[in-house]
Amino acid sequence: MREWAAYTLEEEDGRATLVVTGPLLISTIGALDRELRAFDAPVDTIDISQCGAVDTVGAWVVLRFAREKKAEIVGADGQAERLLKAVEQAHSNAAIEPPRSRLRLRVPEAVGKQVVQFGYGSREMLGFAGHIIVTALATLAHPSRLRVTSVFRQIELVGISALFIIGLMSFLVGIVIAQQGAAQLEQFGAEIYTINLTGRLSMRELGVLMTAIMVAGRSGSSFAAQLGTMKLTEEVDAMRTIGVSPIEALVLPRVIAAVVMMPLLGFYAAMLSIVGGASIAALTLHIPFGTFLARTQQVVPLYDVWVGLIKAPVFGLIIALSGCYQGMQVKGNSEEVGMRTTMAVVQAIFLVIVLDAFFAVFFDKVGWA
Amino acid sequence: MSDDAIEAQVAAEAIPEVAEHFDGEYPILIKGLKNSFGDQVVHEGLDLEVRRGEVLGVVGGSGTGKSVLMRSIIGLQVPDEGSIEVFGHEIVGANPEDGLGLRSRWGVLFQGGALFSTLTVGENVEVPLKQFYPELDAELMHEIARYKVVLSGLPADTASKYPSELSGGMRKRAGLARALALDPELLFLDEPTAGLDPIGAARFDELTRDLADTLGLTVFLITHDLDTLYAICDRVAVLADGKVIAIGTIPELLKSDHPWIQEYFNGPRGRAARSGAGLGKTVDSHGQTGD
Numbered sequence: 001m002r003e004w005a006a007y008t009l010e011e012e013d014g015r016a017t018l019v020v021t022g023p024l025l026i027s028t029i030g031a032l033d034r035e036l037r038a039f040d041a042p043v044d045t046i047d048i049s050q051c052g053a054v055d056t057v058g059a060w061v062v063l064r065f066a067r068e069k070k071a072e073i074v075g076a077d078g079q080a081e082r083l084l085k086a087v088e089q090a091h092s093n094a095a096i097e098p099p100r101s102r103l104r105l106r107v108p109e110a111v112g113k114q115v116v117q118f119g120y121g122s123r124e125m126l127g128f129a130g131h132i133i134v135t136a137l138a139t140l141a142h143p144s145r146l147r148v149t150s151v152f153r154q155i156e157l158v159g160i161s162a163l164f165i166i167g168l169m170s171f172l173v174g175i176v177i178a179q180q181g182a183a184q185l186e187q188f189g190a191e192i193y194t195i196n197l198t199g200r201l202s203m204r205e206l207g208v209l210m211t212a213i214m215v216a217g218r219s220g221s222s223f224a225a226q227l228g229t230m231k232l233t234e235e236v237d238a239m240r241t242i243g244v245s246p247i248e249a250l251v252l253p254r255v256i257a258a259v260v261m262m263p264l265l266g267f268y269a270a271m272l273s274i275v276g277g278a279s280i281a282a283l284t285l286h287i288p289f290g291t292f293l294a295r296t297q298q299v300v301p302l303y304d305v306w307v308g309l310i311k312a313p314v315f316g317l318i319i320a321l322s323g324c325y326q327g328m329q330v331k332g333n334s335e336e337v338g339m340r341t342t343m344a345v346v347q348a349i350f351l352v353i354v355l356d357a358f359f360a361v362f363f364d365k366v367g368w369a
Numbered sequence: 370m371s372d373d374a375i376e377a378q379v380a381a382e383a384i385p386e387v388a389e390h391f392d393g394e395y396p397i398l399i400k401g402l403k404n405s406f407g408d409q410v411v412h413e414g415l416d417l418e419v420r421r422g423e424v425l426g427v428v429g430g431s432g433t434g435k436s437v438l439m440r441s442i443i444g445l446q447v448p449d450e451g452s453i454e455v456f457g458h459e460i461v462g463a464n465p466e467d468g469l470g471l472r473s474r475w476g477v478l479f480q481g482g483a484l485f486s487t488l489t490v491g492e493n494v495e496v497p498l499k500q501f502y503p504e505l506d507a508e509l510m511h512e513i514a515r516y517k518v519v520l521s522g523l524p525a526d527t528a529s530k531y532p533s534e535l536s537g538g539m540r541k542r543a544g545l546a547r548a549l550a551l552d553p554e555l556l557f558l559d560e561p562t563a564g565l566d567p568i569g570a571a572r573f574d575e576l577t578r579d580l581a582d583t584l585g586l587t588v589f590l591i592t593h594d595l596d597t598l599y600a601i602c603d604r605v606a607v608l609a610d611g612k613v614i615a616i617g618t619i620p621e622l623l624k625s626d627h628p629w630i631q632e633y634f635n636g637p638r639g640r641a642a643r644s645g646a647g648l649g650k651t652v653d654s655h656g657q658t659g660d
Binding site for chain 2: 002004006025026027029030031033034035037038053055056057060061064079082083086087089090091092093094095096097098099332333335
């Protein structure tokens with residue numbers, strides 16, 4: 001049980017004296033503080049000679065009360081006197097919470113800021129893309145300037161390391177499409193069209209799209225976090241001082257790796273998705289595995305493969321671009337790295353899906369439906 | 370509400386366990402401490418006594434385990450062997466939950482300030498208050514936060530600013546304000562003046578000494594800064610070879626013949642700091658002899 005600080009009130013010759021008892025410490029002051037806040041009578045003197053230990057919180061509470069009642073503090077020993085003086089000098093009325101404007105002003109302000117930011121962001125990203133293109137052209141003119149080691153390292157990280165997870169994901173997606181498709185087509189007695197559905201959908205859309213989402217999550221985020229951290233530790237600045245272009249050394253290898261690996265990964269994903277569909281068809285629809293694959297060859301036109309292969313490098317470019325752009329925008333603190341990484345992934349996936357819709361319309365119009 | 374009712378309510382809101390005031394002579398008592406990371410032994414057979422009310426400077430070359438020693442004392446690093454008593458309570462092997470009350474009796478200033486970046490400086494100071502003394506009135510917590518900010522040498526309006534808006538020196542002061550939030554008896558400072566300009570560092574030294582004297586603190590101060598040692602430390606402990614090889618006032622240490630101590634205090638920087646502190650020939654007296 002704690003010994004709480006308390007007080008007694010003594011009256012003498014019409015002068016009220018508040019006698020504080022018990023230690024005036026942060027651990028014992030809780031009750032006394034609230035009692036004194038509620039205290040509603042004139043006090044002329046505060047006697048703290050009987051309270052033993054004092055710390056700054058105790059001194060503060062006594063001092064505040066004395067100020068409020070315009071009372072005099074007596075009986076302070078040397079230590080209490082020092083503390084009273086210290087807290088008196090440290091008195092302030094400043095706010096603890098940051099200043100905030102009203103909600104009805106804050107919401108439009110935030111929206112306006114977002115819109116302006118979006119405008120600037122789009123312009124800067126376009127500039128960034130231009131910078132990469134110029135650097136890429138310069139590298140074409142002087143191929144020796146290409147960081148070959150770095151490119152291969154990134155190809156390994158973006159492509160080879162992702163094989164297992166992308167393969168597994170596509171296989172499972174293939175199973176789901178075939179199984180769900182069959183359930184619907186069965187109603188017309190058209191289960192055999194499950195093969196058309198799985199084959200064409202995998203080649204045109206799902207293989208590339210799911211791969212793009214996975215690569216954005218795996219590599220787009222790591223580009224942003226890596227470059228962001230390098231910005232924070234001033235590595236990027238150090239590079240510039242030595243005369244190495246960060247775009248050439250850091251960004252270009254990542255962009256090349258993503259552009260090169262996306263078609264390969266997308267095609268690989270489509271293949272495994274078809275294998276997944278064939279497996280579930282063999283198990284539940286009694287379509288033999290070999291028949292499924294042979295039939296796929298007949299019903300999927302070659303241009304479906306081209307549709308997937310044309311989209312893939314564009315998606316790779318988008319992912320690398322937003323990852324690197326957001327990474328290079330980091331400044332200030334580590335919180336920014338996390339924020340920019342999130343933005344890189346969200347932006348990449350969003351742009352990929354928007355572009356995919358445009359591609360769908362475009363290929364339809366050119367007759368590759 | 371009557372005073373009795375207030376008292377009952379406050380007692381109900383308070384957490385049951387609170388550390389008692391410490392009256393012993395040695396707030397920190399370390400015996401036979403051993404710390405290692407894999408094959409690398411940092412401390413072996415380290416003994417250290419910190420006296421109540423003193424400012425103890427801890428020095429040593431890079432990698433001699435000054436920070437590891439501090440982390441062991443405050444329970445962030447579990448040592449391999451040895452015993453560490455803080456306020457008479459054994460830290461090594463104790464259940465971390467039991468040490469909760471003890472934690473309210475010490476304050477720690479980490480190297481970078483380690484402020485919570487999503488809270489303002491004032492809210493940072495209130496975090497330990499809310500953790501240990503939930504019974505305090507919200508208004509009292511605000512008042513405490515305000516005067517601790519000013520007490521730590523910051524302008525009053527810093528209380529509502531976020532750590533990212535502060536300079537390195539101000540962040541350290543804000544960290545100090547949080548370390549002092551609970552009126553601790555023991556204060557740990559990890560390189561408080563590192564990265565500060567000489568004027569800022571000297572002010573911080575002054576502030577530390579002032580607070581130690583006013584609040585009656587025991588200070589465990591890790592530093593590389595020779596000026597800090599001369600300006601504010603009562604005693605200095607030298608860490609080398611995994612042990613405390615010497616401890617005492619600076620004049621006592623100067624008599625030691627350990628090569629590291631000799632090099633440290635008698636190197637060009639050591640001599641400059643000594644003359645600055647007036648223990649050797651001062652620049653002024655030098656000028657007078659020239660007359």
